[in-house]
Amino acid sequence: MEKPNINYINEIADNDTVFKKKIIRILKEELPLEIAEYENKMNISDYFGASNLVRKIKHKISVVGMKKSYNIADTFEYNLKNQSEELKSDFNNILFVLQNYTASL
Numbered sequence: 001m002e003k004p005n006i007n008y009i010n011e012i013a014d015n016d017t018v019f020k021k022k023i024i025r026i027l028k029e030e031l032p033l034e035i036a037e038y039e040n041k042m043n044i045s046d047y048f049g050a051s052n053l054v055r056k057i058k059h060k061i062s063v064v065g066m067k068k069s070y071n072i073a074d075t076f077e078y079n080l081k082n083q084s085e086e087l088k089s090d091f092n093n094i095l096f097v098l099q100n101y102t103a104s105l
Contacts, residue, residue: 001093004064004101023063027102031060035095042088051080054091061098069094 013020034056041050058073072094076087 001097002066002068004066004098006064006105008063008065024102024105027060027063028105031057031099031102034060035099038095042085047080047083047085051077054080057095057098060102061094064098064101066094066098069097 009020009023013023034053038050038053038057041047041053054073054077058070058077061070061073072087072090076091079086
């Protein structure tokens with residue numbers, strides 16, 4: 001599995017440490033809430049609601065440079081909209097890696 005990195009955040013922050021810290025803070029605050037809400041939606045088979053959360057999370061995946069994982073999340077979002085859990089395990093593995101990485105920032 002690919003590893004997240006801070007390269008894109010550094011690029012868009014362009015040496016603005018306040019902006020960089022703001023992005024990191026947003027990741028650290030929003031991601032756990034979105035993951036918990038995603039898990040709740042999946043537990044009640046609310047695939048449409050879960051797909052909306054996957055859409056939010058996939059942008060965070062992109063911000064930490066996980067391009068392949070972004071593509072998996074994008075396909076998983078589409079699958080959920082079609083009432084399919086295909087790629088759920090892959091997406092959950094991505095969430096695990098993403099959570100650990102953002103917690104270490």
